[in-house]
Amino acid sequence: MRLSQSVIATLKETPAEAQIASHRLMLRSGMVRQTSSGIYTWLPLGLKVLRKIAQIVREEQDRIGGQEVLMPTLQSADLWKQSGRYDAYGPEMLRIQDRHKRDLLYGPTNEEMITDLFGQVVKSYKELPQLFYQIQWKFRDEIRPRFGVMRGREFLMKDAYSFDASYGEARKTYQKMMLAYLRTFQRLGVRAIPMVADTGPIGGDLSHEFIILAPTGESGVFYDSLLEEKDWLQTAVDTTSSQDLHRFFDELTHHYAATDEKHDTQAWSLVPAERQREGRGIEVGHIFYFGQKYTQSMGVSVNGADGAPFFPEMGSYGIGISRLVGAIIEASHDENGIIWPDEVAPYKVVLLNLGNKDEASLALCEKIYAHLSELCLYDDRNERAGVKFADADLIGYPWQIVVGPKGAVKNTVELKRRSTGQKEEISVENLLARFSSNTLK
């Protein structure tokens, strides 16, 4: 994309309402604009990040056999009356009446709807296990929305739901999802550490939160440093083998990790001092096993091998996709702006032309842009170098290619890595070769 042909929604002033870095930086860099309290429009750059995150989440859900569906945003209140949650949920649920005075609600979560769907299409134990997921907008009517997309009212979430024939099978699914989450967050360029959690109003007896480390996080966290060293993308776990899954899960949960709410000083003291890490973190995912809570309350059973009906065991598994945009920024920024991990950056590279009136620079930019156009935003504006540098740092593209008259005559450019600030002079041929072979690090 050429910047001269796109909307520029950056802000010069820091918006007064933004209290935390990600909120400030998302507004200043033009990723989002607020339209009502806790409700945002996603502008082109922000939407690209949102969709890249969603796609990585989708690929990892598919990898463990998740079937993608899409449930509507509006739900009938009837299902929630069946499960007993309609009255229990409180004022965070946005309740709506349609023109025929029927009670609807804007789904804050979808356990009821998916359980009802499951009951319609699955009849026999032979069709188990089933794992469904969706990536859909939800609404929770927070009394005081704040921190931008981190605690908005309308938000994008990946929610998955599993149905298994037994506790043992449900546990395997839970373990598979744990691995999928670790892989997902690593691919997103952040570290998320699973921590034992309370199950809260959703019920059940097995639950983990996934917490991204960030100094501005909402919770204090205590964990064994071994948990952030593991490369989950290189960890071979045979997800068809119960034994392999158990081994992976036991090893993982054996290491200490807890938020301040669940912190146990005695267990903590057993972690070797050199591996004790304390910090703060942001919840970006939550997984629950809750057994037959919904299948039983909603009367959804399948026929067992012996012909007798039984209630399948369920779990649900959330990732806050829109929240992650903010959380990644909290974990990865400096005083000049955002530092996007390569995998989720709106563009991997920005091309800065400092020679707007220099023919050699213009020609070189066109050549580079023609090769990299898929990955690249071309800042072809008629602006001073300082403005272009500041915007590039603010928006946080992982790489900056700087083209100017001096280099252009020698066919060289400056390549800057946003995260380290490291710069090198490089020939255009080398530059293109490194991008096309994907050997940029």
Added chain:
Amino acid sequence: MRLSQSVIATLKETPAEAQIASHRLMLRSGMVRQTSSGIYTWLPLGLKVLRKIAQIVREEQDRIGGQEVLMPTLQSADLWKQSGRYDAYGPEMLRIQDRHKRDLLYGPTNEEMITDLFGQVVKSYKELPQLFYQIQWKFRDEIRPRFGVMRGREFLMKDAYSFDASYGEARKTYQKMMLAYLRTFQRLGVRAIPMVADTGPIGGDLSHEFIILAPTGESGVFYDSLLEEKDWLQTAVDTTSSQDLHRFFDELTHHYAATDEKHDTQAWSLVPAERQREGRGIEVGHIFYFGQKYTQSMGVSVNGADGAPFFPEMGSYGIGISRLVGAIIEASHDENGIIWPDEVAPYKVVLLNLGNKDEASLALCEKIYAHLSELCLYDDRNERAGVKFADADLIGYPWQIVVGPKGAVKNTVELKRRSTGQKEEISVENLLARFSSNTLK
């Protein structure tokens, strides 16, 4: 995907509430399930179609310089009070109050919201033109939802909005969009004919509907057959040239095309009899030019070259993405089921194993599936051949590969084209070569 590992949501009985073919076939083939009146869950197969349609629409919007944004589903009523449409819109608008008693609504369209956004980020004529689009869920509280996703309440729409400096520029944008729409529908495997339309409550003086021909369509249509013969993907129009755009647009609109509402028998009589076509059709897109209606009523101006502020000229451009799923089926099915165009099929090919207990058949299926897994649904169920054939025809994959014990020993399979019913015996090597070279027609 292996069918044994996915949910099977096909229905044996024809649902009583479904009056038209697409509604019946979408329910029977397990593309969607209704959750409330006019509100649907998209099951895995239907969602794949929906996402493929959305992606083609997206690519063609990008191609003419559209910038993708994503506005929230819920809007503040304030914006609609500014434009004067809050009271005018009537009971189809779903009105909502949040916990603080603030008036919200579920967006049925987004002219107000985008005009407000534009006003926030664009200040000068130098930043024009701007073209934004989004693919987002909308809600219209139809009094009697029917025909499945064709007239649902919660529906997915691509809506684009343009801002230009003059009537002449706005007209060029309108013409570009016309071309983008013709290309889009052709890529979707259907013919959509643009017809002059009333502008309706949205206002303005230039408007076309895009109508897909289908015998069950809601409107009668009359058109010159030249309009369905043109290959828009091969038509070179330089969209940077006003002249080229005008020529394209004049040639196109010169040919007669009208719905029964706008039918002009005198103009019709001038079309040569051998080119007169009458039929029925379904509206799947609508484009409007409406000038300064919203910029003026909402007081959104930009600074002109002379320093004086002016109100930009606007247009809006919709495509009913979820409606298209139904409309394509109306245009392309037979008594056995859906016939998906290759480009939007949930899977391009289904692999039918008739030798569930035959080792040679199983091995051959695994070999084929390993090569085609991205394109292919593998019906590995332990079911009779008749059930597999019927489901394959019902779901409407463009190609069927039939593997059985007789062919397997010779390393051959049967390849069937769903649209024509044509079958051929083919060696596995040839089959794979044809799929990998994409030379299947």
